[in-house]
Amino acid sequence: MHTIYELANAAGGQLIGNPTLKVQNLYFDSRKLFAPEGAMFVAIKGSGQNGHRFISSLYDKGVLCYVVNKKEAVDYFRFPNASFIEVDNTIWALQAIAAYHRSFFSGKVVAITGSNGKTIVKEWLGQIVEETYVTVRSPRSYNSQLGVPLSVWMLNENAELGIFEAGISLPGEMQSIANVIQPEIGIFTNIGDPHQENFESLEQKLHEKFNLYEGVKVVLMASKQKLVCDAFKKRFPNKRVFTVGNEGDDALRLLSCKIIGESSTAELSWKDHVLKVCFPFTDVISIDNGMLAMLSALYLGVDETEVVRKIEALQPVAMRLEQKEGINNCLLIDDAYNSDISSLSIALDHLNQMGARKGLRKTLILSDIFQSGLSQDELFFKVQALVKEKEVDRLIGIGPVLYQMMDAGEAYPSTDAFLKHFKISAFKDEAILLKGSRAFSLERISSLLELQRHKTVMEVDLNALANNVQYYKSLVKPHTKLLAMVKAFSYGSGAFEIANFLQHHKVDYLGVAFADEGIELREAGISLPIIVMNPEISSFQLMLDYDLEPEIYSFEVLDAFFQTTKRYGLSDVPVHIKLDSGMHRLGFLPDQIDDLIGVLAKQSVLKVSSVFSHLAGTDEAIHDEFTNQQITLFTQMSERLEKGLQVNFLRHILNSAGVQRFTDAKFDMVRLGIGMYGIGESKQLMPVAKLKSYISQVKKVAKGETVGYSRVGKVDQDMVIAIVPIGYADGLDRRLSNGVGQFYINGAIVPIIGNVCMDMCMVNVTGIQVSEGDEVEVFGDHCSIVQMAEAMGTIPYEVLTGISRRVKRIYSYE
Numbered sequence: 067m068h069t070i071y072e073l074a075n076a077a078g079g080q081l082i083g084n085p086t087l088k089v090q091n092l093y094f095d096s097r098k099l100f101a102p103e104g105a106m107f108v109a110i111k112g113s114g115q116n117g118h119r120f121i122s123s124l125y126d127k128g129v130l131c132y133v134v135n136k137k138e139a140v141d142y143f144r145f146p147n148a149s150f151i152e153v154d155n156t157i158w159a160l161q162a163i164a165a166y167h168r169s170f171f172s173g174k175v176v177a178i179t180g181s182n183g184k185t186i187v188k189e190w191l192g193q194i195v196e197e198t199y200v201t202v203r204s205p206r207s208y209n210s211q212l213g214v215p216l217s218v219w220m221l222n223e224n225a226e227l228g229i230f231e232a233g234i235s236l237p238g239e240m241q242s243i244a245n246v247i248q249p250e251i252g253i254f255t256n257i258g259d260p261h262q263e264n265f266e267s268l269e270q271k272l273h274e275k276f277n278l279y280e281g282v283k284v285v286l287m288a289s290k291q292k293l294v295c296d297a298f299k300k301r302f303p304n305k306r307v308f309t310v311g312n313e314g315d316d317a318l319r320l321l322s323c324k325i326i327g328e329s330s331t332a333e334l335s336w337k338d339h340v341l342k343v344c345f346p347f348t349d350v351i352s353i354d355n356g357m358l359a360m361l362s363a364l365y366l367g368v369d370e371t372e373v374v375r376k377i378e379a380l381q382p383v384a385m386r387l388e389q390k391e392g393i394n395n396c397l398l399i400d401d402a403y404n405s406d407i408s409s410l411s412i413a414l415d416h417l418n419q420m421g422a423r424k425g426l427r428k429t430l431i432l433s434d435i436f437q438s439g440l441s442q443d444e445l446f447f448k449v450q451a452l453v454k455e456k457e458v459d460r461l462i463g464i465g466p467v468l469y470q471m472m473d474a475g476e477a478y479p480s481t482d483a484f485l486k487h488f489k490i491s492a493f494k495d496e497a498i499l500l501k502g503s504r505a506f507s508l509e510r511i512s513s514l515l516e517l518q519r520h521k522t523v524m525e526v527d528l529n530a531l532a533n534n535v536q537y538y539k540s541l542v543k544p545h546t547k548l549l550a551m552v553k554a555f556s557y558g559s560g561a562f563e564i565a566n567f568l569q570h571h572k573v574d575y576l577g578v579a580f581a582d583e584g585i586e587l588r589e590a591g592i593s594l595p596i597i598v599m600n601p602e603i604s605s606f607q608l609m610l611d612y613d614l615e616p617e618i619y620s621f622e623v624l625d626a627f628f629q630t631t632k633r634y635g636l637s638d639v640p641v642h643i644k645l646d647s648g649m650h651r652l653g654f655l656p657d658q659i660d661d662l663i664g665v666l667a668k669q670s671v672l673k674v675s676s677v678f679s680h681l682a683g684t685d686e687a688i689h690d691e692f693t694n695q696q697i698t699l700f701t702q703m704s705e706r707l708e709k710g711l712q713v714n715f716l717r718h719i720l721n722s723a724g725v726q727r728f729t730d731a732k733f734d735m736v737r738l739g740i741g742m743y744g745i746g747e748s749k750q751l752m753p754v755a756k757l758k759s760y761i762s763q764v765k766k767v768a769k770g771e772t773v774g775y776s777r778v779g780k781v782d783q784d785m786v787i788a789i790v791p792i793g794y795a796d797g798l799d800r801r802l803s804n805g806v807g808q809f810y811i812n813g814a815i816v817p818i819i820g821n822v823c824m825d826m827c828m829v830n831v832t833g834i835q836v837s838e839g840d841e842v843e844v845f846g847d848h849c850s851i852v853q854m855a856e857a858m859g860t861i862p863y864e865v866l867t868g869i870s871r872r873v874k875r876i877y878s879y880e
Contacts, residue, residue, distance in 0.1 A: 068167065070106070070131050074151045076166035077133065077159035082142055083149030089131050090638065092219050094160065094212055095593075096120040102128030108160045109134050110212070117156075121145070133159050157211060164215030164246045171221045174199075174366065175228040177247045177282070179240075179275050180255030183355050184209060184231045187255055190359040192229055194376040196607070198368045199227035200635040209233035214243050224671075225635030227366070232278050236264050240277040252278065252285035253362055255355070257294050258407070272297050279305070286362050288354060289313045310361040318361040323353065336364060344378045348423070349416040356380060389420070390516050394494040397424055398515050401501045402508035407435065407448055413501050414456040421497035427459045429493070431511060433481075433502030434465030446471040460496070464506055481506050488514055522759040522792045523874045525846075528567050530752035534742050535571055537750045541725050547735035549718065550742060552587070553579035553599065562590040563877050569594050577737065581605035584614040597642050597676075600652075606630040610639070615675065619644040619652035624665060624672075631671050640675035645703050647679040647696040647719070659703055663710035676716035676735065677704045684724035685747075693724075697731045722746060745851065745862045756846035757869065761811070761838050763789040764831070773828050774820025778804050785819075786832045790842050793825040797869035798844065801858045803827075808857075810848035812836055 071085035090104030094117060107124055109117035109132060118138045125145050134140050136152045153159040168175075176191070178184050192203045202225045204217040209231035217230050232243045257272055265271040276298060279285055282305065287294055289311035298307060308317040319335040330345040330353055345356050356377060363373050392398040397420060401413045414430065421428040430453065435445060446468075453461050463469060463477035464484055471477075478484040488511075498515060502508040539548070550573045552565050565576055565587050576596045578584045584596045585608060598609060601616040603626045609616060610631060618624045618641045631639050643662070646653030654662055666674065679700045683689030697719060704717050717733040722741025725732065726748060740746070744753035766786055773779030773787060790809065792798050798807070800822045807818040809829055816829045829842075845851050845865070855862045 067104070070149050070151065073106070073163045073166065077151055077153055077162045079133070079151040079153035079159060080136075081149065081151055084130075084147075085149070087131055087149050092160065092163070092216055094216075096124055102130075105129050106131035106133065108132075108156050109138070110156050110160075111135060111138070133163075158242075160212065160215045161242055161246050164218045165248070168218050168221065168246060168248050171225070171228065173221075173226045173228065174251065175230070175247060175249045176251045176253060176362065176366075177230050177232055177244075177249035177278050178253040178255065179232045179234075179278050180253075181258035183255040183351075183358075184233065186352075186355045187253060187359050187362075188229055188231050190356060190380050191253075191362050193380055194359060194363040194373055195227060195229075195366060195368055196633060197376075198372065199366070200225050200633050201227045201229060202635050203229040204231045211239060211242065214246050218246050220636075222635050222637055224632060224637065234274060237270070237274055240274050244278045244280060247278070248281060249278065250281070250283050251362075251365070252282045253358065254285060254287040254291070254294055254298070255358065256288070256291050268293065269297065273301070276301055284308060284365070286310070286358065286365060288358060289316050290354075308361060308365060310357045318357065318364065320357065334360075336370070341370060341374060343374050346378060346380055349419050351413075351416055390512070392493070392496075392498060392515050393490055395426075396493050396495065396515065397421070397426060397497045398512065399497065399499045400509075400512050401499065402506075402512060407440075407445075407452070410435070410449070410501055411452055411456075413499055414452060414458065417458070417497055417499040418456050424497060426495055426497040428457065429460040429462065429496045429498045430458045431462045431464065431498060431500050431502070431508070432468065433463075433506040433508060434467040436503055436505070442467055442471065464502060464508070464511075481508065481510055484511060485514070490514075522757075522796055523876050524869055525756040525758060526563070526875055526877045527752070527754055527756070528563075528877055530744055530754045531564070531567060531742065532571060533750075533752050534744055534754070535568070535573065535738070537748065538722070538725055538736070538738055538741065541729075542732050542736055546732055547574035547716065547718075549573070549575040549577050549597065549735055549737045551577040551737060551739040553577060553583060562587060562592070563875065565592045565594070566590070573738075574735065581609050581612075581614060584609070585612050588612040588614070595640070595675075601627070603627075610634050610636065615640045615642060617642050617644050617652070619654065621658075621661070621665065624662075628669065628671055637671055638673040639671060641672050643674055643677045643707065643715075645677060645679045645700060647681075647700040647703065648692065649680045649682040649696070651680065653679060654703075656699065656703055659706050660710070663707060667711055674707075674711065674713060674715045676718060677707055678718045678735075678737075679703075681719060681721065681724055684721060684727060690727075693728065697728065740863055740866070743866065745866075753846070753851070755851070755866065757792075757844040757873070758846065759790050759792045759842045759844060761788045761836060761840045761842060762791050762826070764836060764838055765789075772820070774803075775823065776821055779820025779828065781819075784832075785830055786834075786836075787819060787828045788816075788831045788836055788840075788842075789826055789828055791826050792842075792844060792873075793823045793827055795824045795870060796873050797865075798822055798827060799858050799865075799868065801860075802854070806857050807854065808849055810843035810846070812840060815849070 067088045067090050070087045070089055071081060073089060074081035088104055089106045092106055094108045094110050107129055118134060121132060125148055130148045132148060133151045133153060133156050135156050142150060178188050188203055192201055195201055202220045208217045210233060214232060221228050230247050234240050257268055284306040286308045289309040310316055310318040312320045321333040321335055323330055323332040325348045330348050332343050334341050345353055360373060360377055388400040390398040390400060399417055417428055463472045464481055466479050469477045469479040500508050500512055550568045569592060576594050577599055578596060579600045581598050581601060584598055587596060595615060597615050597617060599617045606627050607630055616627055644653040646655050681693055681696055684693055700719050716735050718735035718737060720728060720731055720736045722739050725736050744751045767773060767781050769781055769783050771781045794800050802818055803821040805817045808815050812834060814834045816831050818827055819830045820828050843849055845854050851862045851865050855865050
C-alpha cells in the first residue's frame, strides 16, 4: 500500500491535503467504487463525461483521495478531509502511478498483444498456471490505456506471476502501455484488421505493437503467423523466439490432431518427447489459441502433466465464439464482441466446421464493421468474397451501411428493425453465427434465437418496489445500511432488472444465494458489493474474478477461500462471517469463536466486512422469546469477535419481518427479502409482482365428461371451460389442481378444473362472458400470492421463486 505522497511524486503532480493517506485501490469509474476506504478516484474528462463532476458524491461516500486535472479548478475547500493530486493529464498520471507500483514487483510478468484472441489466450493461460503460480491477470478485456494501469495495480507482494493484455487503436499508444507493464515475457497472437483505419499498413501496426517487447527476454507466437515472425526477427534479431505450430523447428510442434465427438485429441512434441492432449473443443481457432496458451505455460515451467490436465478442463470465454442451443434445432455461435475482417474470417471457419459437423445450413448475422480502414465499397466486397468463399447459405445484415449496400438482400438498418420483423419460424435447422460490434447490442438478437417465449408474463411494478424500500428505510436510522436480497432470480422478479433498480435507489449491498447469480449481475454491469450466501468451494476462483464476497460459515470454507485468495496474490479481500445463534443451519457456534479468532487474526489475506446471523421466527409472535434469546447470543458472539480481532465490522441479524418488530436489534445493517417485494403485515407495503396469462381456447364440455389427465376433473353439469397456457413448467404448482387454485377473469373468480398440465391448465368459466385472448390474472390485485400460498399449504416465498424463467418479465416504472 502506498501513501498519496508517494503517488503524487510518481505522477509528477502537486499534492494538496494530507500526505499520509494510504491508497489501496484505483478507480476511474465512479459507478464501480463501492469500497471507499483506501480508494483513490482518478477524475478523467472524456468526450461524453467528466469525472470531476462525481467528486462531491464520492466524498459523501467517504472517498478521500483524488487525482484531478489542474484546469478543472476543483474547489478544495468543499472537501476539507480529502487529498488531491493535481496534474496536467489524469490518464498519464494514472499510468505513471501504475508504473511506479509495478517497479516494486519482482515476479514474472507476461504481456499479450495481437489483433484477435488476446483475452482467450490470457484467460486460458491463467487457468493452466493457477495452481502453480499465485497469479494476477487482467480482468476481462482490461487492455486499454485505462484498463492496463488498473490491471497492473492488482499486483501485490503475494503474487508470483502477472499476465496482462495490451491493446491499441492508434499509433503511439503502445509505448505508454509498455512503460506500465514492463514485461519480461511476450505473447503475440496474430495480426489482422482491427483499428486498421488508423494505420497506414499492417507493417506499421506490427511495428507499433512490437513496442511492447523492447524490454522482454523472449516472445512466444505461432509459426503460421509468417508476417509476424519475420517482422519480429528483423526488428529484434537478438531476442529469443519460441513458436508453436507444425513446422520442424517449432518449440511445441503439432504432430497429429483427431476430432472425437466434442473434443480433439492431439499429439505434440516438446523437448524431444511427445505430449498427448485432449482439447475440449474441435474448431481450429480454439485449438490454435489453446496451443499458444500451452506453449506459454510450458515455457513458464508448469509441470507437463499439470498442463495436460488443465488443457482438458479449459473453459470457454463468454461472447467469444460461444456455442448455445438455439430455437428450432438451430446452433447459435455467439461472437457478438467485436467485428473486423480478420476475426470474421476466423469466425466463419468455425461456423463452417460446426455447420458441416451437424448437417445444418450456415447463416451469418453480421453488423456493420467500424474498424476496417477500408471504404464502404471495398469492405462490402471483402464481406461478399468471404461469404462466398466460406459457403455461407444466408447473410443477414444489421446496420445502416449493410442496409444500404444489400439493397436486394436480407438487411435491416438497426438491431431494433431486425427485432421488429423477427419471426421464430424464419430460423430452422441452421448454424447461426452472430458476429458484430458491441455498439449494436446483438445480445438482444441472441436472446431471441436462444430462448423460447410465450404470452404468460409476470408484470413487475418498480414503483411498488421503490415504495417498499422507502418504507423499510423509514423504520431504521439514516446511517443503517440496507442489504437487499436478490437471490433466486430476485424472488422470481428478474435478477438484473431488480438489482439495477436497487442500485439506482442506493441500497448498500446485494445478496445472492450462489456465485452464478452474482456473476450474472456483474456481467450485466451491477457494481454494488454482492454477498454470496451459499458459496460453493468450486466457485471461489470465479468469485474472486467477479468481486463477489462470500459468506464464511465453517472452518473448511474459511480455509478453502483463504487458500484460493492466497494463490491469487490478493489481500484484504472482504468476507462475511455467519454465526449460528440458534437456527442451527449454517454458521459458527459459540464454542468455536475463540478458534475462529485465532485463525482470522494470524492472516492478512481476508478482511471481515460483516458478521451476521439468521433469526428463526421473527414473523410469529409465539417465537418472540426465542428471537430475543438469539439476538442476545448474537450480540455476545459478535462482541467477542470484535474484541478478539481488534477490527470494526458491520453487524446484522434482522430480516424484513424483524425490521418491523424488533426495533432494538437493527445494529449496522438490515436485510430486506420478501418484504421488499410486498409480502408482509404492513398495509404500507405494495405487491410488486402480478402473474398474467390469457385464454387460448374456449369450449363446451357436456355433463358426464371429464377434463384433463387422470380424468379427475368431473363435469357434473354442462360446462364452459377456458384453456390457459400456464402450467407447472411455468411455476403453477400441481397442488392447485381441480378446484384448489383460482384465477380472476373478466370480473369473476374462476376455479381450476382437472389436473394442472405441464404447459397449460383449464378453468371453469360457465356463466361468464369470455373470449379467446381475454386476460387472465393468476395472481395480483384480485387473487393474491398469499391466498395462493395458503391454498397450496406453503409460503409466498415458494410461489414467487417457483415462477419459471421462461415466463417473460415486464417492468413498469413512472
